[in-house]
Amino acid sequence: MLLLAGAVPIDDPTLLIGPVTYTKKGITLDGRELAINRGNEAMMTSACITCQHYGVDAPMGMVAGDIGMRKGSEAIYKYLAEHLPEMGAKVMTLHYVMPDLKLNKKVLATIDTMAEKPALIADAGSMYVAKAGGDAHYYDVFTPDLGEVAFLADDKADHPSFTRGFIFNMEEDVPELIRRAYAGKNATKTMFVKGAVDYICQDGEIVDTIREPSIETMEPIGGTGDLITGMISGMLYAGVDPLLACRIAGRANRAAGELSQPTPATQVQEILLCLPQALEKVHKDLGV
């Protein structure tokens, strides 16, 4: 099972768990319709499209409403800490959630008890709390953007907002930020760094970069990074090697951007509509 977990922007912390289905309007999970927004819903939709592309089961979603008051995020952490071993997750992606060092460590302690541990992907708040807790080694893939890789590179920062100025100003030198993130043991075995140039890293080395097509107007659009995380999740579940999954996801994201002809005002839903076609194209181009 592919388990996708994270908070959604509704003011109701009730935990919803169930298979994720999607339409052009949004996703349905445990009988509740959720509009596609940046964040978990975009990531989940992207994962659904990818699972469909590879002919594997739809993902299982676990969400709770949290608009910053922590209750929904706490419900997610607590459920995972108590029930993850019996859920049968082969791959688990943790995404937008309020960072909580103690509760995340409880989830990781539960994972320690599992004979068959799920592959772990983290982005957004889940990646922040993993790094702040010194727990990056538990995870298989991180998908930071430029601001976030600067945070991973700063061994003193607990949150991207605390990244020190001299590191924030190193952004012209992304390979140095990546080197620092690995040196500080704050990076994962496979890591996808999203930006004007995408960097794909394996065991501390940059093994691939993606520069084309260059769609500058994708940077302001909220949720484009979430599509990458969703695709990588779906591909890992379908048995694709993490490194190849990153290579495909980065190219498919750009292809979808190119197909949607975005402006800085475009919303992520419009790019998501182009994702099935983009995945087809990239598989054909790469011959995989």
Place this chain on the structure above:
Amino acid sequence: MKWFKKKEKPSQEEKSDQQDVTRGLLIFAHPTTVIDVEHILREEGYEIRVVSPPPSYRTGCDLSVEFPMEAEAAITELLNTTNLTPLDVVPITSEGMEPLHFVRKKWYGKYLMVRAANMKITVDTETKVVVNISGGGCPDVPYLATELIGQRINEAPDLTEVGFSLCAYSLNTAREELVREIGA
């Protein structure tokens, strides 16, 4: 011979205990409360710093205000009268980290994107309408996006009222820079 024994150096912990405690920290439930507190205390002329709290108070998403201990009574009274009562007030001997205030700007024709730390906000500079919010990882970010996108920058909800996280704090830093650049 005992009397020749060198006096042992004090441990780091002892050293820290021996330091004069001249600064304290105001701890709040949400990082964005700190924005209001910062404005009020600076306007009153207090020398304060917005910093990360000590490890025992850290959850992974928090912010506190460092202040001179001699002003504790006056500051707490002032905050009580403005309904910004801190959760806790603690003395400190070590310095916390300050949040990032560097911003980057990028123009896309009539659109301007401003980024602070991991948060980006983009406006149509002709209409001053917020057209996108990107980045971030705390759960109020998607909520803030739904609240702000489509609103004129001067009519959009106050982030100190609708945001609760460090990502919201950084988004507010970006929004303030945007207003400085194009006006409200």
